[in-house]
Amino acid sequence: MVENSLKFGLFLLPFSADIGLASLIIALLIQWQQHYRQIIGYKPHRGLGILSLWLIITTIFANKPILALEGLPNFLPGIGLWAAFSLFFQSFSRLYQLAWWLVLTSIPLSGLGFAQLKWGWESPLFLRSIGIKLIAYGNPDGRMSSLLMYANILAMYLLINFILSLGLWIYHYGIWREKSSKKAILPLIILTLAVISNGVGLILTNSRSAWGLTLLAMMAFAFYLRWYWIIGIAMIAVGAVFWSAWVPWGQETMRQIVPAYFWARLTDELYDDRYVTALRTTQWQVAWQMMLEKPWLGWGLRNFTPVYQAKMNVWMGHPHNLFFMLLAEIGIPGTLLFCGLVGRVIFKGFRQLIEWSSQLGMKRNHLLLFTYLVAFSSCILFNCFDVTIFDVRVNLLGWFLLSALSGIIEVAKSEVRT
Template sequence: MNQWRQVFFRRVLTPHLEPDLQWAWNSLQIGILTFFLLPTWGAILIVLSVLVTLKQRFWQVIRQPINQVLAVFSGVLVVFSLGSPNPGDAFLGLCNLVPYFLVFAGLSALIQTPNQLRQISRLIVFSIIPITGLGFGQGFLGWSGIESLQMISGWILEPGGSPPGRISSVFIYANLLAAYLVVGFALSLGLLIEQIIQQIWMNSRLKRHSMLKFEPSKLPNKLSISGLGITVIFATIGLILTNSRNAWGLMVILAMAYGVYVGWNWLVMGAIAGVMLIFAAAFAPPFIHQPLRLIVPGYFWQRLTDQNFERPVEILRMTQWKFAWGLTQARPWTGWGLRNFTPLYEAQMNIWLGHPHNLFLMMTAEIGIPLTLVFFSLVGWILVRGVWLWLSWPKNSPDRVILFSFLIGFTSLILFNLFDVTLFDLRINTLGWLLLSAIFGVVLHFQSPTQQQSQLQP
């Protein structure tokens, strides 16, 4: 047992720069590794890592200006919740935000280096194949979960998917699986491209003449490239089978972003050609779309045109957005309180709806315009700092790809929330805060005086 434990800690986990944070870092790594398949157990480990870090770096955390702003932000949210028409729902809604401010504070102090980003990316990507595999079984073989194991696993498979015909795997709805796979696609493709670039440089025997310096542990091998390639394929097929138009579009955008970044014009042109072909089959005049529909699978163009779906006015996104904006106009300063969109919409439309399928509009309706602008300004400021750091690194830095993958992975999740809301799912909400914390943690580390006067330490 001890031997297996030693192998696990040596081969799976990575060391932390600061020895006193090693336990917290180990807890976070194991937590991420298990989180998407066993969310309850993974969440416990992630929370432990946050609490230990907050204890070890208490003064550093409370002196960080952005954490101070979030503390004040939390206090204002509490006050606004007291004035909500449904205070109970509003206070319950705080659970989807306020605890994550502590998660952000702790993880941004714990995560500091590109190596940690790389490790986090690997751990997130690890779950893609088993999760999509379960989705394939659910969609094609009618697999269902064992109810007695739900207390342990935290999920149960719905035969045929949720909703039927769209795989959802270990998530309660297909769109949540799509959100996870969008981020997983971004991270796995980033790891794969990083490995391919290194392999090309090695094979061409230019390593000694290049300014790039790779540690032996970071040199690629064909097995890791093959594994990442298979993972990207699984993520791609999984995204297609979620039948999420939102996710399809983001997958194409991500592929094009990487194509532009590494100069793979064939990937960019292929993505553009594929999109144009599908859109022409869906929306072009009959003399164009009729022959194209013989080539393009109906699975794609029928989904774009909603040909196989009934769309009552009450569940159209435009209807939801107009209602949310109406709520915003009625109470623009304080909003109606978190989680209050649902009862208000149900009272008006006689249909239950969990959210208005747009995070920004939901927040303006529920917490008011000023707080929403403050919140998104903070997130945007962190992203800008991350992009600025990425631009400041030399173009031949081996760590640029991994930071780029985190930046576009988080951005894709934000874009996903323009047409959906993932705030209410434990795993996707945590994933978003994990990515944001990691970006900010690396920014803080490299702005420190000791790092400003030294070269990147991969």
């Protein structure tokens, strides 16, 4: 029942947040009901309980408690999901299934994004009532957003799925090379479509952060596979784009070679009407000052917006950096606790990779773990330049990746079940 509800919810979540979320809530409640004692009794989960309590305390003492209360749903359900599903994802077969569930949804999502930009597709009113919202020509205009609320949010979603689809492609390519089985061809075709559609979709979101992280992810896989020639090509391509953007000598020639879509976005010539208050550095400075004024409990979740508006006379939903936001809103102790809990999982994951690198029998599982670590690390790095927790679909995706890593790494300490 848990697996079916989880699968159904993850399939529908990108298309209808309302229906997908309802199914995932059912899966979460059943998981808690069936494994309550294990979840509560597991020692590492005590840190999650302390973090939850801290968030509630900061809400009570927030500058604007009502706003802080509205911010709790961005964290508490995710913490509950992390605790519950870390006991569900205790085998590599389930990590493999989760990756496939997510990748399969990304293909039609990218397709709708292409239609949105090319033909101005938009969802009719009756579909919008159940959370299916496709805006003609994207949001903002000219940038692919598909069914998600904003282009950067879609970029985060496609970035994760690009990495997962690339990891699965390498996984199945290895099977095909070893066994030359015809059964391996169909998954390779589907995954090739997923890699291409997600990759092109990432370009069309026009997100500089996503472009950079996609390149880093590809280079990480190239290092992993020892395909150093790919790294060389990537460095040449990056050098050409940077040259056309910022190097005066020969710049005009390079700009004739490199599409303006890339260098104009990097230099902000594509969007040259940005004010100082819209710059990330300005937002980070305000968030830092907020942290200095209230270092212990912070101002409360969602309280950055009214403070920024009062200081800059401009509405801003968040400071475009998750960690600056947490420092300002839940204080230094809460931020350190959150970073410590997440960092512990990542550290154990990379340590496990090193331990398994010499075990031939763990080759495919090693690749899956590496793929998940790259995907989740990209999620963290993306949130250094944006904050994606306010869209429930991308927020839940991050919590699921974290719970999957937490589950498989804890089991890996004793006995790995495949």
